[in-house]
Each structure stands twice: as structure tokens, then as C-alpha cells.
Amino acid sequence: MSSKPVVLIMAAGLGTRMKSDRAKVLHEVAGRTLIAWAVETARTAGAGRVVAILGHQHDKVKASLDARYGAGAIDVALQLEQKGTGHAVQCALPALEREPDDRIVVILTGDAPLLDPARVAELAGACERTPAGLALLSTVPPRPMPYGRLVRDAAGKLLKIVEHVDATPAEREILDTNAGFYAVRLGHLRRDLATLRADNAKGELYLTDLVARAAERGGATAIDAPFDEVSGINDRVDLAAVDAAARRRINARWMREGVTFVDPAATYVDADVGPLGRDVWLGPNVSLRGKTQVGDGAHVDVGSVLTDATIAAGAHLKPYSVITESAVGERAQTGPFTHCRPGTKLDEDARLGNFVETKKAHLMAGAKANHLAYLGDASIGAKANIGAGTITCNYDGFAKHQTTIEAGAFIGSDSQLVAPVTVGRDAYVGSGTTVTKDVPRGGLALSRVKQVVIEGWADRFRAAQERRKAGKPGASEH
Ligand code: UD1
Ligand code: MG
Numbered sequence: 001m002s003s004k005p006v007v008l009i010m011a012a013g014l015g016t017r018m019k020s021d022r023a024k025v026l027h028e029v030a031g032r033t034l035i036a037w038a039v040e041t042a043r044t045a046g047a048g049r050v051v052a053i054l055g056h057q058h059d060k061v062k063a064s065l066d067a068r069y070g071a072g073a074i075d076v077a078l079q080l081e082q083k084g085t086g087h088a089v090q091c092a093l094p095a096l097e098r099e100p101d102d103r104i105v106v107i108l109t110g111d112a113p114l115l116d117p118a119r120v121a122e123l124a125g126a127c128e129r130t131p132a133g134l135a136l137l138s139t140v141p142p143r144p145m146p147y148g149r150l151v152r153d154a155a156g157k158l159l160k161i162v163e164h165v166d167a168t169p170a171e172r173e174i175l176d177t178n179a180g181f182y183a184v185r186l187g188h189l190r191r192d193l194a195t196l197r198a199d200n201a202k203g204e205l206y207l208t209d210l211v212a213r214a215a216e217r218g219g220a221t222a223i224d225a226p227f228d229e230v231s232g233i234n235d236r237v238d239l240a241a242v243d244a245a246a247r248r249r250i251n252a253r254w255m256r257e258g259v260t261f262v263d264p265a266a267t268y269v270d271a272d273v274g275p276l277g278r279d280v281w282l283g284p285n286v287s288l289r290g291k292t293q294v295g296d297g298a299h300v301d302v303g304s305v306l307t308d309a310t311i312a313a314g315a316h317l318k319p320y321s322v323i324t325e326s327a328v329g330e331r332a333q334t335g336p337f338t339h340c341r342p343g344t345k346l347d348e349d350a351r352l353g354n355f356v357e358t359k360k361a362h363l364m365a366g367a368k369a370n371h372l373a374y375l376g377d378a379s380i381g382a383k384a385n386i387g388a389g390t391i392t393c394n395y396d397g398f399a400k401h402q403t404t405i406e407a408g409a410f411i412g413s414d415s416q417l418v419a420p421v422t423v424g425r426d427a428y429v430g431s432g433t434t435v436t437k438d439v440p441r442g443g444l445a446l447s448r449v450k451q452v453v454i455e456g457w458a459d460r461f462r463a464a465q466e467r468r469k470a471g472k473p474g475a476s477e478h
Contacts, residue, residue: 005104006105007051010109015234018234018235022057023057026060029113046121052076053092055079055080093190105185112231122223123136133188135183135220135222136181137223137225141177149167150174150178158220176224192213196209267285270289276294280299283304293310298315306324313331330348344360344362347367347382359377360377361376389414404421405422409423421436430445430447
């Protein structure tokens with residue numbers, strides 16, 4: 001391509017058949033909104049500018065684009081009343097005012113996320129080469145679809161597209177249909193859009209009428225694309241089918257990059273996940289969501305759910321590790337049944353075991369909490385050992401407070417650390433202690449009640465109870 005095309009994304013439609021309170025283009029496939037899929041396709045294909053044509057819930061759709069790409073990075077044109085695809089593109093013309101007439105404009109529908117970016121480049125290239133200045137994607141659906149039909153003359157020249165609702169029975173027999181993706185020279189687009197008329201069954205301005213105009217210049221070029229790549233989403237059945245297809249493609253890509261999937265059909269890797277390193281191992285029912293990354297050789301076992309997590313090389317996440325907005329260091333271990341809430345950081349060789357919950361907790365190298373603990377707003381030094389049942393009492397009903405446990409400290413089982421509090425380096429906290437005051441380096445904190453031992457008490461107790469039972473027949477029934 002001689003210059004970068006502008007890409008328009010038509011996304012103003014209502015999506016009635018989704019039966020949703022959410023605009024169709026805000027529904028997700030593999031964790032990414034449909035509108036973001038279209039933008040990613042445009043950008044990967046080398047778009048200069050991307051203009052989203054929005055209508056239904058345009059404020060929410062724009063907010064999602066701003067959140068993902070930065071405020072204003074994606075231009076928005078508003079089509080407040082949906083009067084057809086031709087009208088949608090008319091609404092985008094003011095946004096193209098400063099573009100030259102020979103600019104190539106690629107037009108994508110916002111609800112077909114599986115389009116290959118290479119196809120967009122192919123479409124723009126075909127448009128550039130044809131004197132008609134218009135190229136489009138055609139497809140042959142495997143079952144009858146209410147798509148526009150491509151009408152050709154005997155020599156094969158494209159004459160027009162006739163919409164399904166406007167087609168004669170003979171025209172409906174045509175197998176080649178319009179997939180809904182176009183590349184057109186802006187000069188032609190400007191002139192031809194002005195000629196559209198709503199004299200059709202739907203009373204809309206059809207973008208597809210551009211094809212009849214291009215016939216006067218020698219005929220538009222149609223590029224055939226596989227139906228699976230171009231099929232759009234109209235209802236939730238389509239959404240699930242496209243989601244499954246997207247996930248198959250994502251998983252196949254990672255397998256080719258050296259990731260083991262024990263059961264690819266039951267492993268859910270979102271579109272924006274990555275990179276996943278060489279020899280990463282993913283067990284069944286693992287979900288990698290958001291912007292999760294996993295380093296070389298890491299092992300993510302059954303049922304683990306990782307959301308915006310960063311997992312370093314060689315980490316071992318045992319079954320049912322749930323890790324959100326957290327970082328797991330090299331060779332660190334979690335699970336089974338560990339819950340790392342946002343802001344957890346495990347340095348290398350740190351370990352969290354079963355039923356350990358963390359939040360804004362930093363465990364430094366080799367620190368471990370192997371069983372039953374809550375560690376929130378805590379800094380835990382290297383090689384510290386957190387016993388079973390340890391709880392950081394970080395919340396007083398009004399504010400959160402910090403617990404600091406320095407390197408090498410040993411926290412005995414069933415202890416509570418009432419924050420803010422610090423346990424010094426190499427100090428001990430005896431089992432069952434409620435720590436309310438700082439413990440100095442190398443010291444011991446102990447708050448348990450002194451133990452009493454009464455020799456022979458149990459023997460005497462049992463004997464007394466047995467005598468009572470023998471003297472009162474029937475007592476055992478109570
Ligand atoms: C369109 C094509 C049809 C093609 C089919 C493929 C026209 C007239 N017909 O039909 O030839 O076979 O796609 O899927 O173009 N949109 C707007 N504003 C509007 C109307 C639509 O932004 O006023 C957007 C929709 O949000 C959607 C896209 O344009 O993303 C396509 O619109 P849709 O109503 O689905 O067109 P189809 O009837 O499917
Ligand atoms: Mg449609």
C-alpha cells in the first residue's frame with residue numbers, strides 16, 4: 001500500500017437480537033470487546049487512523065475505547081439515528097474532511113471479530129489496484145443466510161448487491177454473498193454516498209449500493225473469504241460460537257509457541273494474555289484472563305484462575321490457585337487453594353499453601369505461609385515463616401494498617417498480628433499470641449495464658465463419671 005488506509009468501524013447498530021442492556025459491540029469474545037477486536041484488526045493491518053461510528057450507547061462504547069487506547073486515540077463519529085449502513089458512513093465523512101481523495105478507506109462491521117488482519121491489507125491492496133476504486137469481501141455461507149447477494153453479468157463483472165429482503169427468488173439462489181467489509185477510494189466514496197436513496201424494502205441508505213456505482217467504472221473487485229472468518233454476531237448463539245472459534249485459534253497459536261495444553265478444549269486463554277513462555281504447562285480448566293503473562297516453564301495446574309497476573313519462570317501454581325492483579329516470582333509456589341488478591345507480590349522461592357489468602361502482601365525471597373492464613377497489607381521479609389492460622393488484623397473498621405514482619409522471623413501458629421505492628425528480624429512469636437506491640441529484633445512475643453497441669457485429673461474424672469453411670473440405669477439414653 002502506498003499510504004496507510006483510514007479504517008471506519010460501523011458500530012452504531014442496536015443489536016436487538018442480543019436481547020441485552022449492553023450495546024452489542026461491548027459484548028466480549030475471549031475477554032475482549034467486539035469493538036476492541038475490530039480496532040486491533042485495523043491496527044495490526046496497518047491502519048493510519050481508526051474512526052468508530054457509534055450510536056447506540058455511544059458514551060459507554062467511547063469510554064471503553066478511551067480506557068483501552070487512551071483518551072481520543074480512536075476517533076469517534078456519531079450516528080444518532082440508525083438509517084442504514086450508507087447513512088453510517090455518511091456520518092463519518094466530516095471526520096475524513098482533511099483526508100485526500102486518493103486515500104483508501106477500509107470499512108469494517110463492528111460485530112465480526114474473527115476477520116484476519118491480513119485480509120484487511122489484501123482488501124486495501126485490491127482497492128488500490130482496481131480502476132473502480134472499490135473492493136469488498138464475499139463469502140459463500142454453508143447454510144442460507146439473509147445476506148446481500150452479489151449480482152454479476154455473464155462475463156463475471158460485479159453489477160450490484162441486492163439485499164436479501166429486496167432480492168427476487170432467482171437472486172436468492174446466488175451463492176456469493178456480501179460479507180460486509182469494504183475498501184474504497186475516498187474520492188469515490190464522497191461522490192457515491194451523496195447519490196444513495198432509501199428506495200428499498202428497509203427504507204434505509206444501503207452502503208451496498210456503492211457496488212452499482214462502481215459498475216459504471218468497470219466493476220468492484222470481490223475477494224472471497226471463508227465464512228468462519230467473516231461471519232458476524234447477531235445473537236448469543238453466534239456469540240458463543242465465535243467465542244469458541246476465537247479460543248481455539250488463541251490456544252493453537254500458543255501451542256505452536258511451545259505451551260502445553262493438557263486439554264485445549266477446556267482451557268480459556270483471553271485474547272490479550274501473553275506472552276506465555278516456552279514449556280509453560282496448563283492443566284485442565286485453567287483460565288488465563290486479562291493481561292496475564294506466564295514465564296518459561298511455569299506450571300499452572302487444574303482449575304487455576306489468573307487475572308492480570310504476572311507469573312515468573314519456573315513458578316508452580318498447584319490446583320485451584322486464584323491469582324488477581326498479583327505477581328508470582330521465579331520458582332515461587334502457590335496452592336492448592338490459594339487466593340492472591342490484588343497487590344500480592346511473591347518474590348523468588350516464596351510459598352503460599354492451602355487456604356492462604358493475601359492482599360497487598362509482599363513475601364520476599366523464600367518466605368512461606370503454607371497453611372490457613374490471612375495476610376493483608378503486609379510486608380514479609382526473606383525466609384520468614386508464617387505458621388498455620390496466622391492472621392494480620394489489618395482493618396479496625398475505619399482504616400487499613402500495615403504489618404511488617406522482617407526477614408527470618410518465625411510466627412507461631414494461630415497468632416494474630418494487630419496492625420500497625422512490626423515483628424523484627426529473626427524474632428519469634430509464640431503460638432497463639434495476639435501481637436499488639438512491636439517485637440524487637442531477635443526477641444520473643446508471647447501472650448498466651450500460662451498452662452496449668454493437674455496430675456491424675458483425667459483418671460479421676462473418668463472414674464467418677466463411670467460410677468455415676470453405673471448407679472443410674474438408663475442415664476446413657478440421655
Ligand atoms: C449488511 C449488508 C449485507 C451483508 C451483511 C453481512 C448492507 C445494506 N447490507 O447487512 O449486504 O450481507 O451486512 O453481515 O449494508 N450499522 C450502523 N448504522 C446503521 C446500520 C448498521 O452502524 O444505521 C452497523 C451495525 O452496527 C453493524 C453493521 O453496520 O455493525 C452492519 O449492519 P447490519 O444491520 O447488521 O446489516 P445487515 O442487515 O446484516
Ligand atoms: Mg448484520
